[in-house]
Amino acid sequence: MSTAVTTSAVAPPPPTASAGRSYRWLLIAVGFLAIVSSVRVISGANEIDSVGTLQAALIATCPILLAALGGIWAERAGIVNIGLEGQMILGTWGAAYFTYFYGPWVGLIGAGLLGLVGGILHAVATVTFGVDHIVSGVALNIIAAGAVAFLAEAYFRDLDGGGVRQLTGLSTPPKVEVPWLGDAAGELAAKHWFVVSDLAAVVAALTRNMSIMVYIVAALVALTWWVLWKTTFGLRLRSCGENPQAAETLGVNVYRFKYLAVIISGAFAGLGGYMLVLVSSSGFITGQTGGRGYIGLAAMIFGNWRPLGAAGASTMFGYTDAMQLRNAAAVHALLLLVAVLLFVFMLLRIRQGDRKNAVLFGAVGVGFLVWFLLSDEVPREFAGMTPYVATLLVLALGTQRLRMPAADGKPYRKGQAG
Template sequence: MSESTSTVSMVSTAPKKGGGRRKLSLPVIMLIIAAGLALFSLVRVISGANDLTSVGQVAGALQLAVPIGLAGLGGLWAERAGVVNIGLEGMMILGTWFGAWAGYQWGPWTGVLLGIVGGALGGLLHAIMTVTFNVNHIVSGVAINILAVGVTRYLSNFTFADAEGGSSKQSPRIDQITEITIPGLSDWLADLQGRHWFFISDLAGVLGGLMTNLSLLTVLAILLIPGTWWVLWRTSFGLRLRSCGENPVAAESLGVNVYKYKYIAVVVSGALSGLGGAFLVIVSTGIYQEGQTGGRGYIGLAAMIFGNWMPGGMALGAGLFGFTDGLKLRGGAENVHAMLLLLALLLVLAFAWQLYKKKHWQAGISLGVAALLFAWYSLTDALPSQFVDAAPYVTTLLVLALSAQRLRMPKADGMPYKRGQGK
């Protein structure tokens, strides 16, 4: 009991930026979500981009957000224990290959299990290099990304190439996991969304997208977010793990086996990334293709940073990136063009807030950029296809740039540690 109490004290007294901000209550969070949805509805009405909050758009965004969210969740586990995991992309690649290899032979759920194992092997390798041998975390992560590409390409040459319907760069078709739809309610929400009423139709589109053709693996992935929060913030195990990322020397002095907790965290990190890879091949596409991760591991890392190393914030970041990625698949240039108006309105709100805070030059910049975006939106009818394709990555850069000032990473994140170094 005394060890847990001391660990709690050590973690809770870690320095915080921003003077210890109050946590948002559930009613306030719901009001923020409602205000955001109202803003989307206003943009939809003005721009005429009725697919912006449709059932199909929301369902597609959710499917695109899940692999990013799983990679981000994996990064959160590792970095909360003090290990930077740039290798999320490589672990996700291993998850795609192992998931596809097992999935087309023994069924989708076996593919999910082997995808998790493949990612966990990548996490184990990263843990051995960084925790045991104190290799620089960035160097180790980059090496795993390169190694994963080479290994999966080599394995594909003598597994998928000889299989019926496969080749050296793709697997045969994999059976789908069961999808669930709430009968009656889904159809009613889709009909309500099709009426294009202000706010009501947008709310119906969001709810309908969360209830229509929902894979069981998607439900599992969503449940992992509150599950991670509960384990890391409501159990003694989680407190000890987080203490390793804040002050491993102090944690060791309290009897915490820092090596063990770092190993567990990084292996779990790899397993979650591998699950994201398995989701890509089994749920999103139904087939393995070389290079299909498309940098989602890196975007997951960006979502984790945007979320300030917290599961809820990470989920919001993954949803944002998934939604932006989905815009180019449904409506393409028209939807992305409407987002110019949304960004302009958000900057106007930022201008008012910064003016209220008496940050005059920041307010002036926000107003100037908002004016440019309004002009761009008014003078054009569509955007170049290259900009549409780049939208998810541009969003990643903008979000990280705008959120950088409020971030606080774990204090010992990425720092080398050797057992007994505090003696």
């Protein structure tokens, strides 16, 4: 008697949640690219996503994104890190000093170490002594600004290219160049075809004379996501930001994880200072951060305390920052882009049954559309304010569905679980 083995069709396993999120992010990216391409065609402002614009946007994004990643590390452990701005300021001096004497790779380490020092100060104040997180962060920002001004005058004024407030002529990190791919993509981007040329411009921006630091920052985003969400270490760290008392009963050393998180947070912010000194500009100058630590904090919030969300928000801020350097037509077309995106958000809110916020998004969108139709250009003064206006819009309109870690900013003392 023989047994027939039937190979009946077996239903494939349902897609995992991570696969579903990947498809969603892919759809978001494709949809956004189509919206930008449509605005480019309608307005005729090809500079809105040219290769140069995208490269400037990526470089402007990285310091903000590094600060946002630093904020995620700290706040996922329950520590509010308003001191990101001060830690980034410390990183600018570390980057300049160590790069001048030892080269850009040692400068990268030096920037991280100076930011790390700022993280230690914040951790000692908030974790050990229980100082209010906001008070400690603001104090750190003030101290860092004064310390860097003093260090710059003490160490840079007698150097070649130096002064009491600046240090120029620094070596820069290497750049990535893929000539055959970058040139072909650049030629395709110059044809201004719908979507195709926009996608080619992205490829050309990444493969034509792009700083290697952009790729390192992208790797740090992936590393942060993997460590915090896919490892036991990350689970324990996040438990300290959700319920430290419960974590303590399970044997987690809450103080240790909070210290590590804030120290890593400071190092990330310090690397943001390195980006400002050696990639975004041609040297060090005091006051170089320009509030990007605070904008990074806003990107972290808008990104829902998650690395990929923070990356998307930081890219938006970096893009608006880069647009102020473009021509008047491109900046004017940005009004139409903002209006279209607000209408998209309005439709999403309607689909979710959130009529109140849908009306708010629609009203603001109509305002930007009317501004675009009734004007020929945006005042240059407003273009310089674009990143900060975008920050206010995001925080005002996009925070209704966000959830911060449950114990974020709350005081914790060892033994409370008992």
